[in-house]
Amino acid sequence: MNAVPENLSGVFDHVFTCMCRARESLAPRLSLHEVGTITNVSTGIAKVSGLPGVGFDELLEFSGGVSGIAFNLDEDEVGVVLLGDYADLRAGDEVRRTGRVMDVAVGEGLLGRVIDPLGKPLDGLGTVAGSARLPVERPAVPIMERAPVTVPLQTGLKVVDALIPIGRGQRELIVGDRQTGKTAIALDTILNQRGKDVLCVYCAIGQRASAVAKGIAVLREHGAMEYTVVVVAEGSDPSGLAFVAPYAATSIAEHFMEQGRDVLIVYDDLTQHARAYRELSLLLRRPPGREAFPGDIFYIHSRLLERATHLCEERGGGSLTALPIIETEAQNISAYIPTNLISITDGQIYLSPSLFELGVLPAVDVGKSVSRVGGKAQRATYRAVAGDLKLAYAQFEELETFARFGARLDAATRKTIEHGRRIRACLKQAESAPVPVPAQIVVLLALTAGLFDEVALEKMTEAQLAVQAAAEGIPAQIAALFESDRKLLDAEREIIIGIAREALKPFLPEQKNQPVSQA
Numbered sequence: 001m002n003a004v005p006e007n008l009s010g011v012f013d014h015v016f017t018c019m020c021r022a023r024e025s026l027a028p029r030l031s032l033h034e035v036g037t038i039t040n041v042s043t044g045i046a047k048v049s050g051l052p053g054v055g056f057d058e059l060l061e062f063s064g065g066v067s068g069i070a071f072n073l074d075e076d077e078v079g080v081v082l083l084g085d086y087a088d089l090r091a092g093d094e095v096r097r098t099g100r101v102m103d104v105a106v107g108e109g110l111l112g113r114v115i116d117p118l119g120k121p122l123d124g125l126g127t128v129a130g131s132a133r134l135p136v137e138r139p140a141v142p143i144m145e146r147a148p149v150t151v152p153l154q155t156g157l158k159v160v161d162a163l164i165p166i167g168r169g170q171r172e173l174i175v176g177d178r179q180t181g182k183t184a185i186a187l188d189t190i191l192n193q194r195g196k197d198v199l200c201v202y203c204a205i206g207q208r209a210s211a212v213a214k215g216i217a218v219l220r221e222h223g224a225m226e227y228t229v230v231v232v233a234e235g236s237d238p239s240g241l242a243f244v245a246p247y248a249a250t251s252i253a254e255h256f257m258e259q260g261r262d263v264l265i266v267y268d269d270l271t272q273h274a275r276a277y278r279e280l281s282l283l284l285r286r287p288p289g290r291e292a293f294p295g296d297i298f299y300i301h302s303r304l305l306e307r308a309t310h311l312c313e314e315r316g317g318g319s320l321t322a323l324p325i326i327e328t329e330a331q332n333i334s335a336y337i338p339t340n341l342i343s344i345t346d347g348q349i350y351l352s353p354s355l356f357e358l359g360v361l362p363a364v365d366v367g368k369s370v371s372r373v374g375g376k377a378q379r380a381t382y383r384a385v386a387g388d389l390k391l392a393y394a395q396f397e398e399l400e401t402f403a404r405f406g407a408r409l410d411a412a413t414r415k416t417i418e419h420g421r422r423i424r425a426c427l428k429q430a431e432s433a434p435v436p437v438p439a440q441i442v443v444l445l446a447l448t449a450g451l452f453d454e455v456a457l458e459k460m461t462e463a464q465l466a467v468q469a470a471a472e473g474i475p476a477q478i479a480a481l482f483e484s485d486r487k488l489l490d491a492e493r494e495i496i497i498g499i500a501r502e503a504l505k506p507f508l509p510e511q512k513n514q515p516v517s518q519a
């Protein structure tokens with residue numbers, strides 16, 4: 001306690017100071033809150049008046065805990081996209097400004113969780129413990145802070161890793177008709193990141209609840225949820241949630257990337273995202289353009305995918321690889337949304353319904369697929385084998401069309417076709433069964449060396465599984481080279497081919513199944 005001064009004026013001073021302090025502590029703290037009213041509510045949209053100071057993208061609070069984003073700022077009305085159940089909202093209800101933009105919880109606590117784009121848990125495992133919050137809309141990393149794509153992101157799918165390689169920090173589109181295995185490719189890639197120090201974010205947009213549950217079950221079954229965050233906006237959720245879902249998922253992924261981690265994000269799928277945005281824009285009476293999409297439909301996807309990158313060393317060297325999925329109708333990849341996405345991304349994996357019907361799974365059409373930057377990230381061993389393979393496969397596809405007409409073929413052409421059929425058989429792969437790098441390399445080397453050419457087509461699946469299993473026998477010092485930038489020496493190649501030859505013995509015709517002399 002302060003001592004009371006001895007002279008009288010000092011006492012007055014002291015009393016006065018105390019009174020001032022007391023008044024300050026009693027004074028009510030006033031802060032201004034703008035409160036508006038709803039003038040109209042329709043499907044996922046509200047019109048609000050009486051908020052003259054509201055900013056674009058500002059988060060607004062409605063009664064019942066529903067939030068919304070200020071989307072259209074007109075002179076006397078604000079068009080708001082609703083982010084929750086709007087059934088109880090009525091014209092005349094109050095709307096409050098929050099003075100902030102929408103943000104989402106981020107951090108390690110989200111790994112293994114299934115959440116909605118607002119960060120609410122959907123898995124019944126209690127509240128989500130984020131370590132920080134980040135705005136859902138963030139500017140992309142400036143060019144000067146980006147590094148070239150140099151490290152491969154193994155998908156575990158032979159056809160992709162060998163022929164359409166993806167690098168960490170790349171954006172590779174997965175495009176195809178309905179039910180052609182688009183989700184399966186993305187999920188397999190996530191499964192293959194187990195033990196590879198890559199965190200994953202799977203963002204399901206506008207899908208049926210059963211399809212999402214199936215995907216999550218696959219991830220759980222293979223122990224992939226430990227390093228994965230699942231962000232879900234189901235088909236039955238308001239369009240506003242579907243619209244913000246990929247941005248929120250990207251902020252979650254970016255947080256890991258900024259800590260120097262490698263991250264993979266899957267957007268399944270952006271066709272539904274574009275449709276949700278079209279619905280909101282039409283309800284907000286924005287002018288429709290081609291296919292009734294609003295004028296800024298390209299921008300909503302480019303600003304999203306531009307956030308995927310490989311950061312330079314000064315920024316921690318993390319990376320964010322994006323696998324957006326797009327659904328086409330009747331194989332029309334030149335429709336509006338697919339062409340937009342093709343031009344934004346660094347390549348595409350095209351899935352063909354005709355290959356799917358023929359049972360060539362994954363149904364990747366190698367001719368229409370491309371990876372514009374991943375080739376530079378591909379390891380030297382892969383590049384050496386994959387170069388020959390791509391050429392041989394392209395030749396085969398061309399010749400196969402002629403062969404269908406029953407034309408009489410010369411011996412060389414027949415050989416090319418038979419070899420091509422074996423390449424196709426080797427690139428087939430079951431779902432949820434990613435193949436590790438050594439097993440892929442031994443199969444690909446055996447293929448290019450023509451070892452499979454003597455195996456009957458109907459025995460190919462079994463034969464290549466045997467070769468894959470034999471990869472266990474590759475000496476450790478050679479297996480270590482697969483991760484390095486050095487090409488295999490001829491002697492090392494021979495060792496691997498010898499292992500494959502041994503594994504293939506039981507599948508060769510009788511007369512060939514003799515002990516092979518070294519000569």
Ligand SMILES: Nc1ncnc2c1ncn2[C@@H]1O[C@H](COP(=O)(O)OP(=O)(O)OP(=O)(O)O)[C@@H](O)[C@H]1O
Nearest residue numbers: 177178179180181182183184185361362429430431
């Ligand atoms: N490599 C594979 N081997 C066997 N079956 C597969 C393979 N890839 C996909 N499938 C099967 O094909 C079907 C369609 O796969 P998926 O759901 O991934 O396709 P989609 O194109 O994502 O479908 P949608 O258009 O509904 O999103 C599924 O039943 C899946 O099990």
